[in-house]
Amino acid sequence: MTMDAVKLVEVGARDGLQNEAQALPVEIRVELIERLAAAGLRTLEAGAFVSPRWVPQMAGSDEVLRRLGRRPGVTYTALVPNLKGLDAALEVDCREVAVFAAASEAFSQKNINCSIDESLQRFQPVLAKAAEQGVAVRGYVSCVLGCPFSGDVPVVDVVRVARELYAMGCYEISLGDTIGRGTPGSTRRLVEACASEVPITALAGHFHDTYGMAVANVQAALEAGVRVFDSSISGLGGCPYSPGATGNVATEELVYLFQGQGVATGVDLPALLEAGAFIDKALGKASASRVATALRSRASNQ
Amino acid sequence: MTMDAVKLVEVGARDGLQNEAQALPVEIRVELIERLAAAGLRTLEAGAFVSPRWVPQMAGSDEVLRRLGRRPGVTYTALVPNLKGLDAALEVDCREVAVFAAASEAFSQKNINCSIDESLQRFQPVLAKAAEQGVAVRGYVSCVLGCPFSGDVPVVDVVRVARELYAMGCYEISLGDTIGRGTPGSTRRLVEACASEVPITALAGHFHDTYGMAVANVQAALEAGVRVFDSSISGLGGCPYSPGATGNVATEELVYLFQGQGVATGVDLPALLEAGAFIDKALGKASASRVATALRSRASNQ
Numbered sequence: 001m002t003m004d005a006v007k008l009v010e011v012g013a014r015d016g017l018q019n020e021a022q023a024l025p026v027e028i029r030v031e032l033i034e035r036l037a038a039a040g041l042r043t044l045e046a047g048a049f050v051s052p053r054w055v056p057q058m059a060g061s062d063e064v065l066r067r068l069g070r071r072p073g074v075t076y077t078a079l080v081p082n083l084k085g086l087d088a089a090l091e092v093d094c095r096e097v098a099v100f101a102a103a104s105e106a107f108s109q110k111n112i113n114c115s116i117d118e119s120l121q122r123f124q125p126v127l128a129k130a131a132e133q134g135v136a137v138r139g140y141v142s143c144v145l146g147c148p149f150s151g152d153v154p155v156v157d158v159v160r161v162a163r164e165l166y167a168m169g170c171y172e173i174s175l176g177d178t179i180g181r182g183t184p185g186s187t188r189r190l191v192e193a194c195a196s197e198v199p200i201t202a203l204a205g206h207f208h209d210t211y212g213m214a215v216a217n218v219q220a221a222l223e224a225g226v227r228v229f230d231s232s233i234s235g236l237g238g239c240p241y242s243p244g245a246t247g248n249v250a251t252e253e254l255v256y257l258f259q260g261q262g263v264a265t266g267v268d269l270p271a272l273l274e275a276g277a278f279i280d281k282a283l284g285k286a287s288a289s290r291v292a293t294a295l296r297s298r299a300s301n302q
Numbered sequence: 303m304t305m306d307a308v309k310l311v312e313v314g315a316r317d318g319l320q321n322e323a324q325a326l327p328v329e330i331r332v333e334l335i336e337r338l339a340a341a342g343l344r345t346l347e348a349g350a351f352v353s354p355r356w357v358p359q360m361a362g363s364d365e366v367l368r369r370l371g372r373r374p375g376v377t378y379t380a381l382v383p384n385l386k387g388l389d390a391a392l393e394v395d396c397r398e399v400a401v402f403a404a405a406s407e408a409f410s411q412k413n414i415n416c417s418i419d420e421s422l423q424r425f426q427p428v429l430a431k432a433a434e435q436g437v438a439v440r441g442y443v444s445c446v447l448g449c450p451f452s453g454d455v456p457v458v459d460v461v462r463v464a465r466e467l468y469a470m471g472c473y474e475i476s477l478g479d480t481i482g483r484g485t486p487g488s489t490r491r492l493v494e495a496c497a498s499e500v501p502i503t504a505l506a507g508h509f510h511d512t513y514g515m516a517v518a519n520v521q522a523a524l525e526a527g528v529r530v531f532d533s534s535i536s537g538l539g540g541c542p543y544s545p546g547a548t549g550n551v552a553t554e555e556l557v558y559l560f561q562g563q564g565v566a567t568g569v570d571l572p573a574l575l576e577a578g579a580f581i582d583k584a585l586g587k588a589s590a591s592r593v594a595t596a597l598r599s600r601a602s603n604q
Contacts, residue, residue, distance in 0.1 A: 211555070213555075253514045290513055
C-alpha cells in the first residue's frame with residue numbers, strides 16, 4: 001500500500017460542535033462547513049438528526065444540510081440514530097449518513113441507552129433502507145482503546161462490532177479512541193486485529209488528543225495501513241464525560257503531519273487556518289490546534 | 303535493540319525555565335529539581351554557568367547546584383558555554399556539563415555570537431579539561447530539523463556537528479528540533495543519518511511541540527533505535543525566537559507514551575504530576591502538558 005494520499009473526514013461541524021458547551025446558529029455552522037469544503041476537505045459531517053432536546057447544538061441540522069451549496073466531489077454527512085433520523089436525512093437529500101455504536105457495554109448504555117446488540121439491531125433497518133435509497137452509511141465504533149466508565153476494552157469486542165457493522169453494509173468503520181487513552185503500540189495492535197476481519201481500506205482512525213497522543217496514534221495507524229482519518233477543525237469537541245479534556249485531534253495537525261511526509265490530503269493549510277480562525281471567533285475561545293497557534297503567532301511577528 | 307527502557311533527561315529547570323519570561327529564585331528551582339529527582343528522574347539539568355546579565359533566569363546556578371542534596375544514581379548537570387563556565391561548574395562539584403552548538407550558521411551567530419566552527423573550537427579546551435577532571439560532557443545540537451532564521455537545515459550539516467562533538471569527547475549528542483518543525487519521516491531520516499556516524503546509543507532526541515508533532519517524533523526516534531530523550535516538566539520552555547510557540551515536549555507526555563507501550567522510564571507519574579503542579583503554581587501559569595491537564599481534571603471530577 002502506498003503512503004501517497006489519505007482521506008480526511010472533517011467532523012468539526014458535528015462531532016466537534018456537538019460537544020462544545022455553546023450551541024451555534026445554523027448560519028455559522030453553514031459558513032464553517034462551506035469554508036472547510038473550500039479549503040479542500042471532501043467529506044464533512046454537517047449535522048445530526050437527533051432530538052434537539054438532548055443535543056441542542058445540532059438543532060436545525062435539516063436547515064444546515066438544505067443550505068449547503070452542493071460541490072462536485074464533496075459529501076456532507078449526518079449522524080442518524082435510527083430510522084426516523086434516516087428519514088429526516090433523506091428528506092434533505094443527504095447522500096451519506098452515519099450510525100454510532102460503542103465497543104463498551106457501559107458506554108453504549110450511558111450514551112445511547114441500549115446494549116451494543118440492541119444498537120446493532122436498531123441499525124439493521126437503517127442500513128436496509130439506506131441501501132434501497134443508494135445512501136452510503138458509515139459506522140462509528142467508540143471506546144476502541146478504553147471506556148470512561150469500564151476502563152479497558154478488549155480488542156475482540158472492538159473487532160466484533162466493527163465486523164458486524166461492516167457485514168451489515170457500512171462501507172467504512174471509524175474506530176474512535178473516545179477518551180484518547182491509546183498509545184502507538186495499542187493503536188497498531190487494534191488496527192491489525194480489525195484488519196483481520198474488515199478490509200483495511202474500510203477502516204478509519206478517529207483519535208482524541210486528551211493525553212497528547214493523537215498525532216502519534218494517527219502515525220501508527222498510517223504505518224499500519226489506515227488511509228482515512230477523522231479530525232476536527234481547531235480541535236473542536238471533546239468527550240462530554242471527560243470534562244476539561246481536550247477533544248478531537250485538530251485537522252490542522254493532521255494536515256501538517258501528512259504534508260511533512262509528502263502524504264497528500266488535498267487540503268490548503270492557509271485556507272484551513274482561516275476556517276479555524278472563523279470558528280474560534282464564533283465560539284469566543286482559543287484554538288486547541290498547536291499548528292494554528294504557532295503559525296498565527298509567527299504571522300503576527302513578521 | 304530492545305524497547306525495554308529509555309533514559310529521560312529532564313531539562314525543565316534549565317532549558318525550560320531559561321526560556322520562561324519570569325526568573326524564579328534559587329529556592330524554587332532547588333525544590334523543583336528535588337521533586338523531579340524524587341519522582342524517579344535520574345539525569346536533570348540544574349543550571350547554566352552563563353552571564354546573569356544575558357540569562358537572568360539562570361542566576362544563582364552555583365547556589366542551586368550547591369544546595370541540591372546528592373542522591374545515589376542521580377546526576378545534576380549544567381550548561382557551560384566556555385572554559386570559565388566549566389570552572390564555575392567544577393567549583394560546585396558538578397559531575398556532568400553540557401555544551402551547546404547549532405547545525406545552522408544563522409542560529410549559531412544569533413544565539414551564541416559565533417560561527418559553528420568557532421563554537422566547536424571554543425569547546426575543545428572545555429572537553430579537554432572536563433576529561434582531565436573526569437567530568438562527563440553532553441553535546442547539544444540545535445536546529446536539527448529547521449532553523450527559525452534560515453529555514454531548512456541539510457541533514458549533512460547536523461551529522462557533521464554531531465560527529466565532531468562526539469569525536470571531541472561528548473559522550474552523548476542531543477539532537478534538538480528547536481522550532482518543532484519535524485515530522486516522523488524527517489525525524490527517522492535524521493536519526494538514521496546521524497547513527498551512520500555516531501553510535502546510536504550516544505544519540506538523544508530533543509523535541510519541541512510547537513506544531514504538536516513532538517510525541518510522534520519521539521515515537522519515530524524510538525522506533526529508529528534512540529533510547530534517550532530530553533523533556534521538560536509541564537512543557538516548560540520554548541524558543542525565545544518563536545514567541546507564542548509551545549516549547550519542549552512535556553515529561554508527563556513522554557512518561558505516558560512509554561508506559562503505554564511497556565517501555566520503562568523509572569518515573570512515577572503521580573509524583574511527576576505533583577512536581578508539575580508545584581512549578582505551574584510558582585510560575586502562575588497553566589500546564590502545557592495534556593496528560594497533566596487531563597489527569598487533574600479527572601481527579602477533580604471524582
